[in-house]
Amino acid sequence: MTDCILEQLKSQPSWILFLLTLGFFSTLKFSLSFLKWVYVNFLRPGKNLKKYGSWALITGPTDGIGKAFAFQLARKGLNLVLVGRNPDKLKEVSESIKSKYGSTQIKNVVVDFSGDLDDGVSRIKEAIQGLEIGVLINNVGVSYPYARFLHEVDDKLLSNLIKVNVEGTTKVTQAVLPGMVERKRGAIVNIGSGAAIVIPSDPLYSVYAATKAYVDQFSRCLYVEYKKSGIDVQCQVPLYVATKMASIRRSSFFVPSTDGYALAALRWIGYEPRCTPYWPHTILWALAYSLPESFVDSWRLNFCLGIRKRGQLKDSRKLE
Template identity: 40%
Template sequence: MDSILPKPVTQALAAIGLLYISSKVFNYLRVLASLFLLPGIPLSTFGPKGSWAVITGASDGIGKEFALQLARKGYNIVLVSRTQSKLAALADELTGANASVKTKTLAMDFAENKDSDFEELKSLISGLDIAILVNNVGLSHSIPVPFVQTEEKEMKDIITVNVVGTLRVTQLVAPIMVKQKRGLILTMASFGGVFPTPLLATYSGSKAFLQQWGTALGAELAPSGVHVQVIQSHLVASAMSKIRRTSAMVPSPKAFVRAALGKIGRSGGSQGIAYTSTPWWSHGLMQWAITNLAPGGSMGTIVLGQNKSMHESIRKRALKKAERDAKKGQ
């Protein structure tokens, strides 16, 4: 059957289709190369051994692992988190395993947003050669919850910790890096900030803010020799995710941090998003597939609906568990 379209139009449409498919294939090959083949920028680019790394949310999970791995690479560590006993134990662990490494600690509750805490942090880092800042401190909902049922304190704490705390720490550290004309700022984001997440709406919004802020900050600081990288991830086995068992889709903090530090300057699965990396291989492939293949991309109704169903199920199980625990306590 002959085409009802003129031959030149048919040829033009075929060329457009081939160009579109070719671009997707090329983009996918870039993802594979970024995740599996190409090395990241060496950390020594941002400061030599003996310079300092500041890590927030440092006492557990991903933050603790950043401290352990950066100390092994010869960086002195400023540990900032809520619980002094955990900070002291981690500081002892770092210096015990790495004789040349120095540590400083500051116990502060980011949810309280005390000016005195930030003044103390400013004093603590004054005069230090700071090479790396890891903005890791974060807070999520205790369980998935509809926004209209979210308690005011939980809502405010999430915004204060994830957004305000990160901004205030960065405003203290970034000027030091700009003056030195080198430095690395890593900010932990989340798929919740890329793909809107019903029942985690406030958390999702806070991480979306960090994504946009981090990208803008990267463009601002690049001329000063300071590299900014927003680190994207799906689930990592940690206290925040409440997942203990690791898998290909859920790496341990150790594996995830090793990937993140090894892929500085590489986008991984975050192709096309400036100053951003999704370094863990399965997260990167998942992000690419959803963004490029799901109808409507990241805002597609399929992705949104799956996110909603998953967190409704998690909420239902959490409420049932709380009910059982309450009965046991009677």
């Protein structure tokens, strides 16, 4: 039967053979990509994070994704350095973690990333002196209160976006890296955003998206710089997660809870330099890439204009 098929193929015009060959390799490529997607999302085991070091440092740990990361890392047996601006919330989170994971050691460091950042970083350096910081989660970040055009962004918000999202992430990483380099091991996770990578543009959130694009490129460069030093650097790219920043209260299949996201995120630490840990988000990513950019731009603009209108309405009610 095989000989018969080969004879039939030989009798076909060369252009048909070319198309068949092209189709075969295209199908093979798609099949291998799909099998890889299944493996990394459902079968690949997470790394033993304690091998990086016994402590993890998390910025922005009092709410949202950062808080979920803190609980998940404590569950994995790591001690925690929690860096946030509100001492009362830091204490509350620390006590909640200790009540659930009693053996976890926790250090709280009060830093306002929109304030005196140099002083805050000095306090971080002092707090981590002598500690094996094996995992760094750069989670702290700010966004717009609601969508707005660039000329509507006031100086304070503009300064905070750049200072917290760009300067804060950079300086905290710079503070933690020397210890990792000395021990020749460590994992750095920077929280990016689909607004900077998945969609071609994020109108009315331009500065936020640009700061997250910085985080993505910063992460990739560090991944190359420090890979041979035993340090794994990664930019995680979540899409919508049910958080206060996203103004989403309820989770769904495509919008995970913060706990659902963090649980998925831990399995990816130490692997690819850029990833989308929550697998349903990869479906949305593939959909966005399959559509014309002009269509996605138009849809996103109309969506953000709706957010802007609702935000302006809320502001006007507050003034009444």
